[in-house]
Amino acid sequence: xxxxxxxxxxxxxxxxxxxxxxxxxxxxxxxxxxxxxxxxxxxxxxxxxxxxxxxxxxxxxxxxxxxxxxxxxxxxxxxxxxxxxxxxxxxxxxxxxxxxxxxxxxxxxxxxxxxxxxxxxxxxxxxxxxxxxxxxxxxxxxxxxxxxxxxxxxxxxxxxxxxxxxxxxxxxxxxxxxxxxxxxxxxxxxxxxxxxxxxxxxxxxxxxxxxxxxxxxxxxxxxxxxxxxxxxxxxxxxxxxxxxxxxxxxxxxxxxxxxxxxxxxxxxxxxxxxxxxxxxxxxxxxxxxxxxxxxxxxxxxxxxxxxxxxxxxxxxxxxxxxxxxxxxxxxxxxxxxxxxxxxxxxxxxxxxxxxxxxxxxxxxxxxxxxxxxxxxxxxxxxxxxxxxxxxxxxxxxxxxxxxxxxxxxxxxxxxxxxxxxxxxxxxxxxxxxxxxxxx
Numbered sequence: 001x002x003x004x005x006x007x008x009x010x011x012x013x014x015x016x017x018x019x020x021x022x023x024x025x026x027x028x029x030x031x032x033x034x035x036x037x038x039x040x041x042x043x044x045x046x047x048x049x050x051x052x053x054x055x056x057x058x059x060x061x062x063x064x065x066x067x068x069x070x071x072x073x074x075x076x077x078x079x080x081x082x083x084x085x086x087x088x089x090x091x092x093x094x095x096x097x098x099x100x101x102x103x104x105x106x107x108x109x110x111x112x113x114x115x116x117x118x119x120x121x122x123x124x125x126x127x128x129x130x131x132x133x134x135x136x137x138x139x140x141x142x143x144x145x146x147x148x149x150x151x152x153x154x155x156x157x158x159x160x161x162x163x164x165x166x167x168x169x170x171x172x173x174x175x176x177x178x179x180x181x182x183x184x185x186x187x188x189x190x191x192x193x194x195x196x197x198x199x200x201x202x203x204x205x206x207x208x209x210x211x212x213x214x215x216x217x218x219x220x221x222x223x224x225x226x227x228x229x230x231x232x233x234x235x236x237x238x239x240x241x242x243x244x245x246x247x248x249x250x251x252x253x254x255x256x257x258x259x260x261x262x263x264x265x266x267x268x269x270x271x272x273x274x275x276x277x278x279x280x281x282x283x284x285x286x287x288x289x290x291x292x293x294x295x296x297x298x299x300x301x302x303x304x305x306x307x308x309x310x311x312x313x314x315x316x317x318x319x320x321x322x323x324x325x326x327x328x329x330x331x332x333x334x335x336x337x338x339x340x341x342x343x344x345x346x347x348x349x350x351x352x353x354x355x356x357x358x359x360x361x362x363x364x365x366x367x368x369x370x371x372x373x374x375x376x377x378x379x380x381x382x383x384x385x386x387x388x389x390x391x392x393x394x395x396x397x398x399x400x401x402x403x404x405x406x407x408x409x410x411x412x413x414x415x416x417x418x419x420x421x422x423x424x425x426x427x428x429x430x431x432x433x434x435x436x437x438x439x
Contacts, residue, residue: 193281272415
């Protein structure tokens with residue numbers, strides 16, 4: 001049955017690779033500067049990430065960069081994600097205490113307010129290649145490619161950017177674009193959205209009815225495509241010897257199969273108790289727009305990085321992100337610390353629903369996935385870098401704590417659901433260990 005298949009973890013997972021790359025890239029810059037401009041750079045990082053009582057991820061990354069005379073560089077990065085744990089199915093709390101017996105004979109009790117989850121495990125491998133070749137002192141084109149594969153998802157992508165330096169190299173214009181051709185092949189195949197989820201198994205006529213229902217819901221297709229096209233334009237300006245500002249805008253268009261294949265919605269009776277579940281359904285296209293403003297100011301010993309990002313899409317999701325980092329070099333120049341704070345708030349998609357009510361007409365689209373709901377997150381963390389005596393290279397450690405919460409008491413909740421927190425707080429911790437060396 002498809003509901004028991006692995007469920008893709010929370011949205012934060014999709015940002016883990018980017019976060020790890022950002023860390024080892026910053027470490028690489030520091031080491032290259034300290035080593036007097038190394039021509040070969042090796043960076044390694046391991047991310048350990050965990051959501052409270054939910055997803056756990058271990059992600060090692062390895063990146064090597066070769067810089068040739070004239071500034072031409074070629075880099076390769078490989079990554080491996082090992083993901084285990086449990087993820088919310090999208091179903092509503094039952095409103096009743098449930099007791100079940102496992103195959104091993106153990107008795108498990110589920111509280112009335114518990115958000116239903118399903119266990120999963122997966123391994124994702126990825127490879128990224130990047131090539132840059134400056135054309136003179138003012139023009140710098142770059143090309144990149146990406147491939148990743150996991151149990152039920154494959155991604156192939158390519159991107160290109162062009163940076164132009166103007167006004168005595170105080171102003172830099174950047175233009176870029178990318179294409180991704182992804183393929184989704186969920187366990188059990190593609191299922192029609194907003195059709196009943198029926199548990200297989202049982203005996204006699206019940207098993208036959210369940211099989212017939214699943215066959216009716218199935219589209220007969222085992223895989224579907226998802227295409228992503230993106231464009232970027234940005235400008236950075238050296239304001240003073242100590243101050244650099246930047247502004248960039250991006251536009252991303254997705255089309256194809258955008259539904260989460262394992263997410264469901266509960267159908268509630270008049271008392272607010274779940275009586276059945278439906279597969280979720282999302283539109284087959286999505287247009288995203290974001291604007292990022294950033295500033296870097298060098299105080300002498302300290303460097304302050306500040307940014308603000310505004311995002312919106314035609315699904316109705318809107319978000320705002322404010323982020324601050326302050327890097328402080330300690331005495332001796334071979335150690336540094338960097339505290340970090342981040343605040344994020346998001347408005348829900350137009351078709352986000354905690355559940356559906358029995359007897360109401362079905363909407364065109366509906367999803368109870370909290371990742372497109374109304375949520376807030378606050379992140380507090382710090383990083384440090386250091387050298388060990390005469391040992392080559394630099395070590396780095398970053399630790400962060402993220403708290404997420406939302407409005408779990410919607411005005412349209414019915415019956416027993418009014419007494420429950422439909423979006424309980426989630427705590428997430430991460431630890432990243434890095435090492436960078438150049439020669």
